[in-house]
Amino acid sequence: MANGSVPDLASSMPHDFRRGVGAALPVCIGYLPIGLAFGVLAQKAGLSVIEIGLMSVFVFAGSSQFIAVSMIAQHAGILAIMMTTFIVNLRHLLMSSSLAVVIPPSGKRVLSLFAYGITDESFAINHPLFKTGGWNMTSALSMNYAANMAWILSTMAGGYGGQYIPENAFGLNYAMTAMFICLLVYQLRERIHVVTAILSGFVAVILYLVVPGNGYIVLAALAAATVGTVIKRSGRRTSTRKS
Amino acid sequence: MPFDDYMMVILGMGAVTYIPRWIPLVALSNRNLPEWLMDWLGLIPAAILGSLLIPALITIDNHRSLNLIQPESLAAIPAFAVALKTRSLGLTALVGMMAFWLLEKWF
Numbered sequence: 234m235a236n237g238s239v240p241d242l243a244s245s246m247p248h249d250f251r252r253g254v255g256a257a258l259p260v261c262i263g264y265l266p267i268g269l270a271f272g273v274l275a276q277k278a279g280l281s282v283i284e285i286g287l288m289s290v291f292v293f294a295g296s297s298q299f300i301a302v303s304m305i306a307q308h309a310g311i312l313a314i315m316m317t318t319f320i321v322n323l324r325h326l327l328m329s330s331s332l333a334v335v336i337p338p339s340g341k342r343v344l345s346l347f348a349y350g351i352t353d354e355s356f357a358i359n360h361p362l363f364k365t366g367g368w369n370m371t372s373a374l375s376m377n378y379a380a381n382m383a384w385i386l387s388t389m390a391g392g393y394g395g396q397y398i399p400e401n402a403f404g405l406n407y408a409m410t411a412m413f414i415c416l417l418v419y420q421l422r423e424r425i426h427v428v429t430a431i432l433s434g435f436v437a438v439i440l441y442l443v444v445p446g447n448g449y450i451v452l453a454a455l456a457a458a459t460v461g462t463v464i465k466r467s468g469r470r471t472s473t474r475k476s
Numbered sequence: 477m478p479f480d481d482y483m484m485v486i487l488g489m490g491a492v493t494y495i496p497r498w499i500p501l502v503a504l505s506n507r508n509l510p511e512w513l514m515d516w517l518g519l520i521p522a523a524i525l526g527s528l529l530i531p532a533l534i535t536i537d538n539h540r541s542l543n544l545i546q547p548e549s550l551a552a553i554p555a556f557a558v559a560l561k562t563r564s565l566g567l568t569a570l571v572g573m574m575a576f577w578l579l580e581k582w583f
Binding site: 284297322344420458 | 494497499515521524528534535540552560565566570573576580
């Protein structure tokens with residue numbers, strides 16, 4: 234094959250695909266330390282690099298994978314692991330619902346491919362981009378699968394030799410938190426969004442301190458979005474009555 | 477754990493993770509929803525990010541206790557300022573990481 238075909242291929246790479254991968258970059262950087270940490274832990278729990286990679290392919294949900302590995306290490310049963318995974322990942326139900334109303338009309342096949350990549354991170358990036366109309370399914374799918382690749386590879390790399398990488402090198406452990414800060418800023422469009430986010434955070438902290446488990450994320454979000462909706466709609470009613 | 481049992485575990489985990497991701501997307505898209513539901517779903521992203529982020533900033537993970545002043549919460553201040561000012565994901569991550577790295581050394 235001629236060398237000349239390489240730049241040709243690169244320049245004809247669809248614009249939407251490149252935009253999607255570009256949007257995935259910060260997510261990939263954020264996944265790196267978490268993926269490595271997961272790989273190290275999984276390897277210590279007795280999983281091989283292949284087994285680690287397979288879990289990342291089939292599940293692709295960070296926190297539940299951490300929990301599953303510790304349960305496997307404690308010889309938990311398959312049903313207990315599945316139940317826990319289901320509960321921890323139930324928040325994707327809310328994200329998927331919220332995405333459903335902003336994405337363009339799509340076929341079932343595309344929706345099924347897109348569903349696989351719904352994570353906290355991809356959701357927070359895709360949602361505002363779809364909402365403002367500057368995004369399409371090709372970009373969103375490219376973004377999801379680029380992030381997915383980064384997750385699979387970083388978890389496998391962690392299983393292979395992650396113990397040699399110093400903990401929190403260059404503040405990498407904070408990459409995801411900092412990213413969520415920016416993604417939250419994207420969501421603060423009107424005052425009601427600010428009120429909802431603060432309320433949700435406040436309720437989440439209280440639940441987190443009082444109730445064991447991971448239910449605090451979903452419960453707080455459900456409560457805050459409901460209160461926010463009531464406030465928003467009562468405000469709308471008063472303003473229409475005034476006018 | 478034997479490989480076959482392990483495969484059962486991750487296939488089961490995969491199924492219970494994929495189904496909640498898939499059902500709402502297929503059930504709710506391409507459909508007109510009532511206004512209150514649209515309002516509610518529109519507030520879900522801000523609510524979820526609030527409930528994911530704020531506990532991570534002001535609590536300690538392994539004992540589940542409140543700790544308002546710690547590297548996580550302090551590094552959030554410059555990160556938040558950069559996010560508001562530039563709306564750049566990369567720059568916010570960079571500033572947050574640098575601040576966190578320095579604060580971790582300090583604390």
